[in-house]
Amino acid sequence: MAEVTFDYQNLMEVEGGLQSGELDEIQQRLREAADELLGDPPGFMRLPKTAEYAEASARVAEEIRTSGAADFIHVGIGGSALGPMALHKALSHPYYNALSGETRRGPRLHFAENTDPATLSAILDVADPDGTWVNVVTKSGSTAETMANFLVIRGVLVDSLGDFGFQGRTIATTDPEEGFLKQIADREDLEVLPIPPDVGGRFSVLTPVGLLPAAVTGLDVAALLAGAAQCVDEVNEQGAEHPAAVGAAMHYLMDTARGRNVRVMMTYADALERLAAWFVQLWAESLGKDGKGSTPHGAVGTTDQHSQVQLYMQGPQDKVIEIVEVENHPRDLPIPGVYGDLEGVGYLGGHTMAELLNVECDATRRALTEAGRPNSTITLGELNEENLGYLFQALEVQTAIAGVLYGVNAFDQPGVEAGKQITYKRMGRPGY
């Protein structure tokens, strides 16, 4: 069973927080929003119970691992990269690529996301083409950044392995029916993993977009899906009472009724830093429309206590802080008891690093609450696949319901088109 809890008490019982009457007033709309989601569930709701994507990903991952692959380059951007990055950072060793081949659970993993040539050159510096596999991930099949990264990597692989070798080491994760990448895959006989047409990029972490890199690096894909499935079952049972739905109403009200239009996700584990980045995209791209939406922002505790917490405590009253904490950290270290005569140092001895992290998390929560700064907390019992799966699904549900409350389409992103058109024109794409 996944162990993920949501605590909204400090959004209610804090100066500047919500009144229970406000929540009562929105109950009817929240019920309707939850009914809308459950009555005609968007594609992402069926993913946790769809075995075919996990099976296909496991089959390809096995092929890659048994080929003796040394490097696996995941090429993608936005929703085609942030979910897999969040999973990898949360559940793999922080220096995964630096571990020996025997210690790692699969090939080294590289993400080619931006078009910064320094990053791609660096990946190509370390990835030996003879042992490299590439996974090109784009639902539309024509995202300029992804295709440019792919074309450069393709050139290197063809030079080293020849056309046939390149084809045997390249996977196209894309719409199964259409798009230019699908055309290339058909033409060059590449392995194709599907991104279901009814699942948008930022909701696609539980499709092969996230499942293949997870399986390649030895994560437990079945547990990931089981956690997400538990969330779906609970949302089906509880509807508007489910904490993900309640959170949608709370954050919507904080923005629209309280003017708190910045939502900070502050994760008290370095491993969750990319989870916040994934959530920032999910919330921003889904809800930022028609002049509506609150601005998501990622922060890491304790690090950002020494950077941003001053602003959160005493700056403008425009924020809601959402703490994500981990009860039992995967590793811990005792702090040695030395310098007992120095009262500003010696007191740390006998405690542990995880204890200090969690005490600082609680201290920040209390300080925010006492200062009249509304905050909420998501607690993960442990950092594991099941809990991550539950959390991904819950935050997607919350975002979809918030979309109904805001009255925007959470599943499109028309605002990014204008820049794309100008880029196409400047880069000479025919027809632009």
Ligand code: PA5
């Ligand atoms: O969430 C989204 O739909 C976007 O962020 C896309 O994932 C991103 O633009 C990349 O698109 P594609 O997968 O088509 O390359």
